[in-house]
Each structure stands twice: as C-alpha cells, then as structure tokens.
Amino acid sequence: MPRARLYAPRVLWRPALALMAIVGLTSPTNAQRDRTSLPPEVYKPLKEALQKPYYELFDEAPGLEFSASQIAAMRKFLEDAQKGCVGKYQRRTQELEKQLRSEQASLKANTARIDDSQRKQRHCTIQNLRALEAQARVLAEHAIPVAYENRKAKLELIEKWPEELKRIKAEIAAGTHHQRRWGDVEDIGFRELVPGQERDIKDGQEAVREMKMAGLMPPEIENEAVKKYVVSLAQRVGKYSDLRVPLNVTVLNTKEINAFALPGGFLFVQRGLLEAVENESQLAGVLAHEIAHVTGRHGHKLMKKATVASVIYQAAQVAALILTGGAATIGTYYALQYGFYGLGLVLSLDMLGVSREFELEADQLGVQYAWNAGFDPNGFIKFFDKMATQEGYVNGLSWFRTHPPFYQRMVQSKREILFLPAKGGLVENSPEFDQMKAELKKVTAKAEEEEKDRPSLLAPVQGCPAPEKIEYKSGDPIEVLCPEPGDAKSSGR
Amino acid sequence: MSRARRCKIQWALTALLLWFSTTAWAQTLGQRSLYFTVEQGDKLIGGLTEKNFRLYEDGQPVPFKLAEPESPILVTLLVEYSQVSGLYLNDVEIAVRQFMEAAPDGNWYSLATFSQELQIHVDFTKMKGEILAAFGGLGQPFWGEVNTYDAVYDTLEKLDLVPGRKVLILIGSGLNTLSAHTLTDVQKKMEATNVTVFAIGAGTLLRGQYDAYLGASARMELVQAEAFLNMLAKKSGGQAFFPRFETAYQDIAKGVIATLQFQYRILYESHVRPDNKFHRLKLEAFQIIDDKRRDFSVRVREGWRWY
Numbered sequence: 179m180p181r182a183r184l185y186a187p188r189v190l191w192r193p194a195l196a197l198m199a200i201v202g203l204t205s206p207t208n209a210q211r212d213r214t215s216l217p218p219e220v221y222k223p224l225k226e227a228l229q230k231p232y233y234e235l236f237d238e239a240p241g242l243e244f245s246a247s248q249i250a251a252m253r254k255f256l257e258d259a260q261k262g263c264v265g266k267y268q269r270r271t272q273e274l275e276k277q278l279r280s281e282q283a284s285l286k287a288n289t290a291r292i293d294d295s296q297r298k299q300r301h302c303t304i305q306n307l308r309a310l311e312a313q314a315r316v317l318a319e320h321a322i323p324v325a326y327e328n329r330k331a332k333l334e335l336i337e338k339w340p341e342e343l344k345r346i347k348a349e350i351a352a353g354t355h356h357q358r359r360w361g362d363v364e365d366i367g368f369r370e371l372v373p374g375q376e377r378d379i380k381d382g383q384e385a386v387r388e389m390k391m392a393g394l395m396p397p398e399i400e401n402e403a404v405k406k407y408v409v410s411l412a413q414r415v416g417k418y419s420d421l422r423v424p425l426n427v428t429v430l431n432t433k434e435i436n437a438f439a440l441p442g443g444f445l446f447v448q449r450g451l452l453e454a455v456e457n458e459s460q461l462a463g464v465l466a467h468e469i470a471h472v473t474g475r476h477g478h479k480l481m482k483k484a485t486v487a488s489v490i491y492q493a494a495q496v497a498a499l500i501l502t503g504g505a506a507t508i509g510t511y512y513a514l515q516y517g518f519y520g521l522g523l524v525l526s527l528d529m530l531g532v533s534r535e536f537e538l539e540a541d542q543l544g545v546q547y548a549w550n551a552g553f554d555p556n557g558f559i560k561f562f563d564k565m566a567t568q569e570g571y572v573n574g575l576s577w578f579r580t581h582p583p584f585y586q587r588m589v590q591s592k593r594e595i596l597f598l599p600a601k602g603g604l605v606e607n608s609p610e611f612d613q614m615k616a617e618l619k620k621v622t623a624k625a626e627e628e629e630k631d632r633p634s635l636l637a638p639v640q641g642c643p644a645p646e647k648i649e650y651k652s653g654d655p656i657e658v659l660c661p662e663p664g665d666a667k668s669s670g671r
Numbered sequence: 672m673s674r675a676r677r678c679k680i681q682w683a684l685t686a687l688l689l690w691f692s693t694t695a696w697a698q699t700l701g702q703r704s705l706y707f708t709v710e711q712g713d714k715l716i717g718g719l720t721e722k723n724f725r726l727y728e729d730g731q732p733v734p735f736k737l738a739e740p741e742s743p744i745l746v747t748l749l750v751e752y753s754q755v756s757g758l759y760l761n762d763v764e765i766a767v768r769q770f771m772e773a774a775p776d777g778n779w780y781s782l783a784t785f786s787q788e789l790q791i792h793v794d795f796t797k798m799k800g801e802i803l804a805a806f807g808g809l810g811q812p813f814w815g816e817v818n819t820y821d822a823v824y825d826t827l828e829k830l831d832l833v834p835g836r837k838v839l840i841l842i843g844s845g846l847n848t849l850s851a852h853t854l855t856d857v858q859k860k861m862e863a864t865n866v867t868v869f870a871i872g873a874g875t876l877l878r879g880q881y882d883a884y885l886g887a888s889a890r891m892e893l894v895q896a897e898a899f900l901n902m903l904a905k906k907s908g909g910q911a912f913f914p915r916f917e918t919a920y921q922d923i924a925k926g927v928i929a930t931l932q933f934q935y936r937i938l939y940e941s942h943v944r945p946d947n948k949f950h951r952l953k954l955e956a957f958q959i960i961d962d963k964r965r966d967f968s969v970r971v972r973e974g975w976r977w978y
Binding site: 285286389392393395396397632633634635636 | 833
C-alpha cells in the first residue's frame, strides 16, 4: 500500500539513528586504528623513545632504526590522539559551561525563594563548576597540545637527526662549517655583528625609567649573595661575548621562569629562573642567550619594524594574559612595550614577523658565548628540554605554536655546539652555584611566606568543600588524561 | 509532680539558661577596628590623641584605644564597565587612571569590573602598573546590564573574608538594572562589613548636559543611583563624589589618598550581639582650648550589624 510504504521510513528512522549511534560509539577511533597499524615490536620502543629527554635522543636517534612509514604511522597516530584528547576535554569544557550557566540561571530565577543555606549551597556548586571548567579548558587549550607537540618534535628528531648529523660531520670534515653565519667563533669579541649597540643605551634607560614610573617593575631580590653571584656570572659571559655596552644586571624577586634583556645591555633575571636551573652551565646558557639579544640589537630592530599599532594591539593581548595569571605575566608585557627579548618561552612576537629569525640567532650566539666563557654549551639545551617537558603545562601556553618550531631550535643549537672547536675543562657546575642555590632557598622561603600572607579576592566561598581537581600534574604522561586503548589507567574526570 | 522532680527541672532549666547565656547571648563582635577621619571645614585634622575622642555604642560610652593604622592598605577598585556605561566610559577611564596615578606605592591594589556579574581582573598586587595594564586591555563591554547591587554585595562578601584595613573605590553611576540582591541586602551587608567605601560617580557630567531633557522616571533613577552611592559612603565612613568636570577627578583621587593618610584607628570591645539589628555608633572629636571645647566633625561608619 502506498500509505504503508510512505510510513515505513518514519517507523525505521529511530532504530536507524540508534544503530548509527551504537556503531559510532563502538567502532574504533582513528587513533585506535592507527595504533593497531603499528606492530607492538615497533610501537612500544618508539613510544618509549618519545618519552625520553631531547638531549638523550640526540645521542640515541642515530642508533634507532625506524622506517619512514613507521614514523609516518606514529605521527598520524599522535595527531589523531591529540585531536581525540583535545576533543574529549573540549566537550568536557562545554558540558561544564552548560551546567554552570544552567546553575546560574536557576539561582537567578529562584533567588527570592531560597533561604541563606540553600543560596550558600548553590554558590558552592557554582564555585566548583567554575573551577572544573577552568581546569578542563586549560587542559584542552594548553596542556594536551603541549604534550603532543613535544612528542611530535621528538619524533621529528628521531626521523631527521641521523641525516642531519651526517651532514654536520661532513661539513666539519670538509671544513666548510667555518663559512656559516657567525662561524668565526675564535674572533668573538673582535667581530662586528651589528654596529651601534651603544646607541641602544638611551632606549634601554628610557624603558627602565618608564617601567618604574608605571609601577611595572617587580621588586629586586634583597639577598646580596644571590645578586653578587648572578651579576658576576652574567659579567663573565658578557666579557666573552660580542657585547660593546656595559651590562646592567638586575635580579627580580618574581617566580616567573624567565630572564629578559632590554636594548642597551639591561639584563633582568627572575627568581623563578634561578630556581629552575639545575647547574651553572644551564644558567650561563640562558644568560648568554639574553646577551645575544643585546649584541644582535634585536630589541632595536623590533621597535623599528613594528608599527605602533601592532605593539599596542599585542600589549592589550598580553594584558589579557596577565589577568589569567598564566606565565605570561608582567615580563611579557615589557616585551611588547619596550622591545625586550626574553627566553621566548611564553609569548610570541611572531605577529610582528621578526621574532623567529631573532630567536634562532640568539640561540646560536648564546651557545657560542657560553662556550667561549668556558661553560658546557649543552646546558642551554638541557634547560630547554626541562622547560618543554616539565613546565609546558605550568606555563599554560605552548611555546611551540608561538615560536620557531621547537625541533628547529633544538637542532640548530645542537648543530652549533657540534661545530664549536673542541675545548677541555668546560664547566658544568661550580661550588659557587650550589652556594647561590642554598641562599636562594632562603629568598624563596621568605617569598613563599609573604605569598601565603598575600590577601586575595579569589578566596573560595567560606564553608564550601574544596573545589574538585582534574588529576593531572605538570610532567605527567598525557595517558593520565587520555588512556590509550587497553590502558588500565583512569582518565581525568 | 513531686517536689524533688520540680527541683530537678528547675536546676536543668537554670543550667540550660546559664549555658545559653555563656554561649549564644554572650557572643559579641569582640574587638573592632574603627577607621575614621576628623575634619574641620574642608581641612583634615591630624595629631589628635585618645583624650580628644569619645565613643558611644547604642548611646553607651565605650572604652577604646587609639592604635596605629594597619599598613599596607588593601584597596579594591570596583568599576562599572557595561555597554550602558559606554556613554560615560571616558569618566570611568579618567577616574581609574587618576586614582592609580595618585595611589601611593606599598599598598595592595586589586581591580574588579561589573556589568552582568562581578569579574576580578587583578587580584591584590603591589605592582600598581598591573591595574592600569589590565584596565587598558579590557576591550569593549559585552553586557548591557549594570548590576551594581550584586557587584557591591559580592565584593563586600569577598573583602569580608580578607583580614586587614580595606578600602573599596567604587567607580560607576550607581544605577542598577537586574541585580538579584535588593538595596536592603546591600545596605545590611555594608553595615556588617568593615570596609571604607569611596564612591566616585560616573556620568554626572553627561547628566548635567542632558538634565533638561530627562523624563521624570529617568531623573528619579539617577537620583536613586546617587543616593545609593551616598548611602555606601555614609554607612562605611567614606565619601561619595560626583564630579562635574574632567579636571575634578585628579583632585578627588588626591583627596581620597589624603583622607586615607589622615585616617585614625580606634580599637574597642564591641558589645554588639548577633541579633541582626543595627547598632549605632557615635564618635566625638574635640579639643579643649582655654577650657573651651571645640568640636570637630568626624567621618566614621554609622554602626554595625552582625548576622
């Protein structure tokens, strides 16, 4: 009957949809399918390799034998896994957002009908939902992409480093490595990188003055021993660099893991950096990188190239970041206002189109200066490695998306280290560094004590249970959040 | 009922009464910290000592001690920032800027804005520049509502949890659109919270220009808005300002800072009980010169409520 024939699809659409949903839910995801495409004897060692530090991979990668198709399969797997994991926490964020809005709407609708204890309970619920939503958002937008970008960068290293190493060795054998840009390392201090460093002093002084006047200058560390050590280390590195201006070092009592230089030799080192470095060569590497921004006159070039509008636009963006309490705090603000160059860990100046080239140049020159001053230049790479692996999440912003590709920075730095002439007695650590660390502990303890007493408007509503936490700590493997098929570990809520 | 049984019941009731009186009823506000300024005309008077003051709570004289004001001060800037305030956003911006430029170093500063709901942009910081940097990066206001009552209520609730000497700088019109809290709620909260409020009215200049064109209801709303800001200031021992010229903002900022520098602090044991009633305070300031008493005016909170 025609009527029955017309009716049949209406009857069937519900079961058909249900079937489609079941198929969708039970069929393997792309990531699962790709994982199965790699045999366990390849997948397992490759996965283990990706969890190793970068500097270990530089040594081990030439001995690893993975085919191009295996690497490609792993890359596809990582991309899909990232997409899946980010999607999971994006959905979680949306769900929590929805719950939050509905809870707020219900509170508003019933505000005249509820008593004080019911109101308090609803406030507690809203507070908890806000905390969970913020955590899920940070995971989706920062922590998960950072973790997977790290793995992809390491995969790239495994894939490309063996060939790159061969090329480097061939260049060294042929002696052509001397022809690279700034290859005249024996003449550091006597060569002219960019003329006119001394012309930047006035700009730097002006920037420091403005920062102080605007109330944007953090307090200095008051411990003389710490200050003396940092100043003398920076002066030592500066002495063996291409610096033509006096180095003016300030140690700031802020927990940011950063250091930055203003044009004209004004170097600022933050307490968080001193806490994060593990030995003298790491700190010397970072200071050398900053000094390289001064010798390369990067701040001056930045101000020249950037239009006023673009600087103001970025400053506004940074201000917004500052408010989030992320790592892009006040230091990043200076960057845009005054053309400073920091470690480039947290915020990009890519929009200005000048950052990438300058960061790579500062990496190269920094490695040279640390080496020339007698420090193990590998310290810089090891510190970067630590920052990427452990601090990516804490910082809340991915440096991968905002800076020259991490692989490129690591490889360029390693390449420069291999090109440097062999030198004995390179310092990795010193008793002075350990003494500074001991003194720093006192400074940190005092700062933490003060921080504890710091008043806050963000205190949780009194009488509510502590907000729930999505269990993920900085440095944890990403599988804690997004377990792979067959992984027994539970995911975050 | 036997006599022994009656006696037992009497004892039990007496014990219950004793317990009740030593717990709930005996509970009082305890030691209170009272901030105030002494004025003669437009001049702030400093250098007075304990013997120049008399304090009364609910009409009864109360012993007190003059104490050193707490330092640093915790200053919160609560700023109206909605599409509606777009009409007088220039006033708001000038007020924030002028205040932060006049604000001395060393205090804690925080910044919150409100339209539909309260948003905290900078938690307490000693780096004043962060406030202006954050304010400069706010972008266009998204919501059209001005829920002033909710924002003030929530801010007072948050400040109540923070110990120390607290000052709220409220920059806004005082208008209120769709708050969940009523004026009475805010009034009671103000009476219960130890925060000094300085309200800087925004939009007064605009109002002056268009006053002749305003309808009766619009005019009434603006009068209510002004009254609200005055109420907060009066209840808390602060001040409300309604500048009619751009240049006045700088003088107001300097005036508020000077007022804070001239604030006295009194410590006393309050006998206010948790009865949800308002308990009035009266503070007299005077000087005896040649056996003649010269009275000063005192800007002090009106009293306390504890609930």
